[in-house]
Amino acid sequence: MEINYTNYLKIKQTGISRAAMAEHFAIPDWKLKKLIAINGWGTKRPTIGNESGFDEYTEESCYWAGFLAADGCVDTKNRVRIMLKYDDINHLEKLKAFLQSTHTISVNTDKYNRCSFELTSSHICDMLELNFNIVPNKTDKLKFPSHIPRKWLIHYLRGYFDGDGSICESFSNKNSITASLYVTFASGCRDYSETLFMYLQKELNLGGHLQKFKDSVKWQLKYNTNDAIALLGYMYEDSSVYLDRKYALYQRIVVDNVREKR
Template sequence: MGKTPTEFEQQVIDLYLNGIKPYSMARMQKFRGYYPATFDRILQKYGYKKRVPKSLPNSFEQELISFYQLGYSVPQMIKMKQFEGATLSRIYSVLIKHGINRRSNKINSRVHNVYHGFFTKIDTEEKAYWLGFIYADGYITKRGNYVGLALAQRDKSHLEKLVRTLQTDYTIKEYKVTNGYGKGNTFCRLILCSEIMKTDLVSKGVLINKSLKLIFPSFQIVPVELIRHFIRGYFDGDGSLSHYGPNNKNHFTIKICGTYEFLSNLKSCLRDALELGGLGSICKSTNNNKNNYYLTIGGNIQVTAVLNHLYKNATIYLERKYFRYLHFLQIANKDSFN
């Protein structure tokens, strides 16, 4: 025989059978102090499955759900023009109706707006690009839930693109280096606080103190059709295109820095996409035992193939690198590689 529910468990089952959901039970005075998850476990224990919404959300409900999942709180949403006339209770009822979990007061008390779930699933060019850029130039903190990017002042407009993409009111701060490497230079920095974003980035391969342990993402993280955008983001952050011209010849070289494991897989992806037998070489960057290397790709034919693969028809890039690419094409076409 199966287990007999306790008196408390039977009350929960009876309420559920009468149409009361776990979330609503948790708001009852007699169940004060219990969380919805407690009632879910009791129901699952006795074979009661979660109810599936009876209908798909209409356009109003879908927009409401989308804004909530972007990180907006319900009090913020009722002040928006598109939700004019909606009450707190109506919005909460829509969320409950469609099985959307209510966020804690801690999360809802955030001061800043930001698209917290931007990196939850890498399914667009923008997401793949910014993930690659953060692999190169971004960081997450060990303490707190901070995600940061710091660039030279000349690239401030690039951080402004990210601010618009993440729909955030976090501001870019400027600071001057007073000692050590880069002394006297001015940098700009964007720091976001988001537990969701930090967790998503960690799951996508962005690690604390990642420089010497970075691994190239799998196709489960970045789909193969988006991998060139990821590589472009990484190249914009940690790559360079150099130009020299001995004997009246113009020669270009691509250089990308990273760990040996990361660069090996990046090289393989480029070689497979471009159907090239060989592609550059990976070299040790310093005379120490640390895992820091660089990939060099020379020869104008190969450089042309790689740059076209990364930048042709792209919609997001670091302006400075993109103009460098256009300048290369102009010179390369003029010389015709002779």
């Protein structure tokens, strides 16, 4: 069989090994490997066009660092990984666009219906640690990045909230007509939660409660109606990057002043 790209692809699509392919072409495996490399027949390695994306503080870099601090992870092999429910796959597309990455977003159609994004970059991991305190195995040792300038920290907080925060409406009793509003942050690190709690207290004069989840190692910051509205406005007003479904709740509750009613 003639060795050309068309025949190479045709055989490759059968799923056989490279060694078996070499036998089809009646050449040694090493020679086929060399031909693949020289002619660029193999799968091209994914690229990161904006590898310096976390080098400086911007709205996008701070937002995505906050989101990764909440919902992502880095490891000792310089991998950055994040997994979300499939409904939020568009958010991974936004992250991919920010990094100008050609990496594939993987979809897992098991019972959890999830999607994930992963890349490897020692530079990005270094910058996430240097500028945002994001390190491997961060769950119980994540440090709040108080050194981020105030004008940028708001975007980090929105990113963290989009990853590990929630907006809830519930009726306090059977006679309630309008639902009560709650906004929460969650973290596996007490020190992080306490520092965030004090920052919001100082920045927005919020009350709120800091408590540990029952039978869990996670901590929760909880803010009720008026504080919740102030906090949502602080995080989302004039923002340009956010998780769409949470931004829609902010629009309805804060901007349009529409709450759930019986």
